[in-house]
Amino acid sequence: MMFAYCYRGGDIHFGELVPAGAIELMRGSDNIVKGRITVRARHAYDGKTLLVPGVPEAEDEIGAEQAVEQFKRFLTTPRRKMRDA
Numbered sequence: 001m002m003f004a005y006c007y008r009g010g011d012i013h014f015g016e017l018v019p020a021g022a023i024e025l026m027r028g029s030d031n032i033v034k035g036r037i038t039v040r041a042r043h044a045y046d047g048k049t050l051l052v053p054g055v056p057e058a059e060d061e062i063g064a065e066q067a068v069e070q071f072k073r074f075l076t077t078p079r080r081k082m083r084d085a
Helices: 030-040 061-076
Strands: 002-006 012-015 023-028
Touching: 002 030, 012 030, 023 030, 023 061, 030 061
Parallel strands: none
Antiparallel strands: 002 012, 002 023
């Protein structure tokens, strides 16, 4: 079982548990969690750091919490299939 979690700054981490003070984003098999997070998260300028969209820019805790909840819903939404052009 793998967990994806974030901190107030919006930086996403992976581990076998969610540390105190962190917010759980998703749990499941390694491949599913890392795959879904990597595709749907915002990528920082360093090319390595993954961020919850909207959290770093949030002006207050309420805005950050709303961004996290929206991202969690996005993670559980099935991807749409591409239509033939």
